[in-house]
Amino acid sequence: MGVTADLEDPVTTASARLAKESTYSAYAAASNALDQEPAPGRKALKIGVLRNFTFEPVLPVLRGETATAGLHPLVHIGDFDAIAADALDPNSPLARFGADIFVLAVWLEPLAPLLVNRFASLSPDQIAAETARVVDFLRNVVAGIRQYSASPVLINNFPLPTRRALGILDAQIAESQTGAVLELNAQIRKLRDSFPNVFVVDYMTLFARLGADAIDERSWRSSRSPIGRRAVVAAGQEYGKYIRALAGRSRKCIVLDCDNTLWGGIIGEDGMAGIQLGETPAGSSYAAFQQELLGLYDRGILLALCSKNNEADVLEVFAKHPGMVLRDEHVVARRVNWEDKATNLEAIATELNIGLDSLVFVDDSPFECNLVRERLPQVEVIQLIGDPATYATQIEARGLFDSLVASREDKVRTALYKADAQRRELQSGSGSLEDYLKGLHMVAEVGRPNEATIQRVAQLTQKTNQFNLTTRRYTEDDIRRLEESGSAEVLYLRLRDKVADLGIIGVAITRYEGTVAEIDTLLLSCRALGRGAEQALVGEILRDARSRGATEIRASYIPTAKNAQVREFYDQLGFSLVESSDGVRRYHASPSHLDVRALFIDIQRQKSSK
Amino acid sequence: MSAAEHKLKQVMGDVFAVTPDSIDDSASVDTVEKWDSLNHLTLVLALEEAFNVSFTEEQIVEMLNYPLLKAVLEENGVSFD
Numbered sequence: 001m002g003v004t005a006d007l008e009d010p011v012t013t014a015s016a017r018l019a020k021e022s023t024y025s026a027y028a029a030a031s032n033a034l035d036q037e038p039a040p041g042r043k044a045l046k047i048g049v050l051r052n053f054t055f056e057p058v059l060p061v062l063r064g065e066t067a068t069a070g071l072h073p074l075v076h077i078g079d080f081d082a083i084a085a086d087a088l089d090p091n092s093p094l095a096r097f098g099a100d101i102f103v104l105a106v107w108l109e110p111l112a113p114l115l116v117n118r119f120a121s122l123s124p125d126q127i128a129a130e131t132a133r134v135v136d137f138l139r140n141v142v143a144g145i146r147q148y149s150a151s152p153v154l155i156n157n158f159p160l161p162t163r164r165a166l167g168i169l170d171a172q173i174a175e176s177q178t179g180a181v182l183e184l185n186a187q188i189r190k191l192r193d194s195f196p197n198v199f200v201v202d203y204m205t206l207f208a209r210l211g212a213d214a215i216d217e218r219s220w221r222s223s224r225s226p227i228g229r230r231a232v233v234a235a236g237q238e239y240g241k242y243i244r245a246l247a248g249r250s251r252k253c254i255v256l257d258c259d260n261t262l263w264g265g266i267i268g269e270d271g272m273a274g275i276q277l278g279e280t281p282a283g284s285s286y287a288a289f290q291q292e293l294l295g296l297y298d299r300g301i302l303l304a305l306c307s308k309n310n311e312a313d314v315l316e317v318f319a320k321h322p323g324m325v326l327r328d329e330h331v332v333a334r335r336v337n338w339e340d341k342a343t344n345l346e347a348i349a350t351e352l353n354i355g356l357d358s359l360v361f362v363d364d365s366p367f368e369c370n371l372v373r374e375r376l377p378q379v380e381v382i383q384l385i386g387d388p389a390t391y392a393t394q395i396e397a398r399g400l401f402d403s404l405v406a407s408r409e410d411k412v413r414t415a416l417y418k419a420d421a422q423r424r425e426l427q428s429g430s431g432s433l434e435d436y437l438k439g440l441h442m443v444a445e446v447g448r449p450n451e452a453t454i455q456r457v458a459q460l461t462q463k464t465n466q467f468n469l470t471t472r473r474y475t476e477d478d479i480r481r482l483e484e485s486g487s488a489e490v491l492y493l494r495l496r497d498k499v500a501d502l503g504i505i506g507v508a509i510t511r512y513e514g515t516v517a518e519i520d521t522l523l524l525s526c527r528a529l530g531r532g533a534e535q536a537l538v539g540e541i542l543r544d545a546r547s548r549g550a551t552e553i554r555a556s557y558i559p560t561a562k563n564a565q566v567r568e569f570y571d572q573l574g575f576s577l578v579e580s581s582d583g584v585r586r587y588h589a590s591p592s593h594l595d596v597r598a599l600f601i602d603i604q605r606q607k608s609s610k
Numbered sequence: 611m612s613a614a615e616h617k618l619k620q621v622m623g624d625v626f627a628v629t630p631d632s633i634d635d636s637a638s639v640d641t642v643e644k645w646d647s648l649n650h651l652t653l654v655l656a657l658e659e660a661f662n663v664s665f666t667e668e669q670i671v672e673m674l675n676y677p678l679l680k681a682v683l684e685e686n687g688v689s690f691d
Contacts, residue, residue, distance in 0.1 A: 025656040029624035032644075056648050057655055222667050223651060229658040 009039035014067040019373055019381070024060070024233050030067060031060035038072035043561070045071040045243065048099030048151075050083045050141070053107040054225035061236020062103075062243075069244045070357075070561075080224075081110065084137075087144035095148045101246065102145055103239065104138075104155040107226055108181070111137065115180055119165035124175045131180055135187040142195050150478075152197045154242050157185040159207035159215060196477030199242055199404060206238055207231065234397075241399035248463050248473070251380060251400045252354055253332070254296060255345060257363035258307035258314055261384060261391075262290060262326065267313045278323020285388035290325035292392035297330050301401050302352065302417060305334035306344045306361070332417050341368050342375035352417055353526055355466070355562070360400050419500035437531060437600040440497040444536045444598070447606025449492050454479050456504045457492050460523060464507075465562040467534070468523040469555070469569065474509075487512050488520070489544055493537050495528055495601075502528055506537045510544065517541075517550040517591070532598035538573060539598065540605070545591040553591050559583035614661075614690050618679060621660050625653045638675030650674075661688050 014030035038044045045066055049055055059075060066073035076097040078086040083104070086094040109116045112130045122130070138155065145153055158181050164170040165177045185204055192198050207214045216228020227235050244250055259266045263286045264276030276283040297303055303326070307314060314336045318328045333351050335344035341361070349356050356378040363369050369383040380400055384391050449457045458476040465471070474482075482488040493506030505528040509521035519541060524534050545553050555570050557563075567585070571577060573596050575587035611619075616630075622637070623630035626644045639645045645653075654670055657663070657679070663686040665673070673682045680690055 023656075024652075024659045025621045025624040028652050028656055029627070032624070032627035035627070054651070057651050060652060218667055219651070219654075222670070225651060229655045229664070232655055233659075 010034045011067045027060040027064040030064040042072050046100045047075045049077040049103045050086045051105035052081045052110045055105045058236045065240025069249045087141040090148045102153040108158045119177045156201040156203045157188045196475045241402045245404045251360045252358040253302035254360045255304045255306045260364045289391040302332045307336045311336040442497045442601045444601045445494040446540050460507050464523040470558045515551040517545040517553045519555040536598035536601050538596045542591050555587045557585040621656045
């Protein structure tokens with residue numbers, strides 16, 4: 001068997017096995033494959049773990065999941081029960097490790113044995129005191145980490161007790177054991193209000209979902225390892241969802257097969273009356289699955305179809321079948337034909353102007369799934385198996401679409417992409433590009449973010465990969481601090497045209513020091529490319545720089561796997577390249593000598609809302 | 611080789627980063643490089659999942675070589691015939 005350069009990347013090796021099989025054994029093998037240096041050009045993710053229990057069994061899954069997110073995991077695990085030392089000492093090995101992400105894994109029993117083992121002996125005051133003590137400890141730990149690092153911290157909350165100290169009485173009284181854990185969990189969530197970039201890993205619902213024997217009492221006693229066989233894969237995968245979301249690897253579009261996926265049977269053979277869908281025992285599962293998909297649509301995930309069928313047959317089902325939950329308006333793109341599915345998926349990605357690595361392909365056919373896995377490894381494949389009643393769970397459990405922020409733009413995403421497709425149609429049909437752009441009557445609103453828009457601004461820095469010159473990720477709090485510092489200017493750009501309001505699609509951050517302005521961040525959502533919004537944004541940066549008296553403006557391009565298209569962006573605008581090393585390109589220009597403007601966009605500058 | 615034996619060697623290969631074929635009766639905590647106490651935990655979880663069994667604490671501390679792993683799995687109803 002030939003070995004290509006690509007196969008030597010441990011991340012590729014690990015992901016290949018996990019794409020087919022997510023057993024614990026497969027994760028162990030993947031984790032072993034990752035036990036070496038990252039391949040050249042492969043981005044590493046340093047994961048620092050602080051724990052007061054044996055977290056090691058989860059690590060193979062955590063590492064494997066990191067690999068499937070395209071990152072090479074490097075893990076530093078703190079000494080057993082050394083959370084305080086790791087967090088509070090800025091010279092601890094963990095602090096020096098320089099983690100990109102922290103996992104703070106805490107189990108209640110070692111923190112507060114009385115709450116777990118002697119609950120019935122405690123007075124209400126003692127319960128309150130114990131609870132407060134645990135919260136203070138966790139708060140101090142997070143504050144300690146924040147002294148040396150601003151990286152995301154994933155802290156878990158606590159599972160509800162499965163054997164309640166007070167039995168059925170527990171549900172009757174105010175000072176219950178369950179209530180104490182719920183209170184702790186509420187306080188853990190509130191840590192987010194005090195510290196930026198802290199995220200809660202919800203052990204409470206995770207273990208509730210997994211059932212009463214999910215906590216392994218046996219290995220808890222023997223090796224302080226409560227996450228046993230029934231929970232270990234699910235727990236690691238849960239962390240994987242956070243890593244994907246934080247790394248900007250959340251998927252944007254779900255591409256669905258039709259026959260035996262959206263309905264039972266084959267429309268081309270069974271006909272409208274023959275397929276299973278709706279108020280029948282067999283049909284209701286498919287209707288429920290469509291309901292789950294509609295939930296994804298409501299969250300802003302794009303739905304597309306890829307089916308081997310006569311298009312007219314499928315359209316008829318969408319238009320006329322009484323059992324259909326999904327309707328044509330929910331579908332952003334479709335390829336219903338007899339071409340192979342890999343080709344169709346590529347066409348869908350092109351039509352929507354998104355990467356193949358934004359797609360999830362869902363099909364019941366092993367043949368189609370394997371074909372797509374082989375030809376398009378960037379596409380995540382979910383092969384539906386077994387009872388259609390479990391389809392919804394098979395999609396949801398993977399958390400591929402999960403995001404850590406929600407905003408209005410997400411919810412109207414399908415409408416925006418549809419308008420975009422319409423626009424492109426306009427484009428292909430009508431004369432020159434200039435005529436077309438002129439005819440769009442574009443208006444850009446540019447201003448500084450306020451409380452209503454700051455979330456979207458942060459989200460764009462976290463999710464934008466292609467048109468992003470420096471790919472610096474910021475949280476809402478980071479943006480707020482920049483805004484308040486006085487030495488930086490954050491600008492958003494909102495674009496609308498005669499077809500639709502695209503919402504906020506551009507962000508620029510400029511830092512000022514003396515008479516030097518430095519463009520820290522410049523990005524544009526990919527759905528707004530090629531219309532001049534980038535020139536509009538740079539034009540406004542230059543205008544601000546001039547009015548603040550800057551005599552020099554600096555800018556840089558930092559390469560990533562995805563932003564090659566903007567490598568020469570500043571060259572094209574007339575900036576001078578002053579340095580280029582390791583792919584990083586640095587530029588400067590004089591604000592008074594450079595004139596950048598968007599030809600077909602009317603700019604409306606907002607007054608500062610601060 | 612029985613299906614169970616094949617599966618056992620596959621899991622051990624995954625956990626200890628060796629080829630399954632290299633596992634024989636001599637494989638033990640003393641001869642397999644990566645078979646330490648933490649990987650033993652990993653092995654236990656991987657075997658429990660692969661064979662859908664649940665070991666007792668006593669079994670876990672005693673299953674420290676290949677013949678003993680087989681014996682313990684047999685105690686849990688796995689057939690190596």
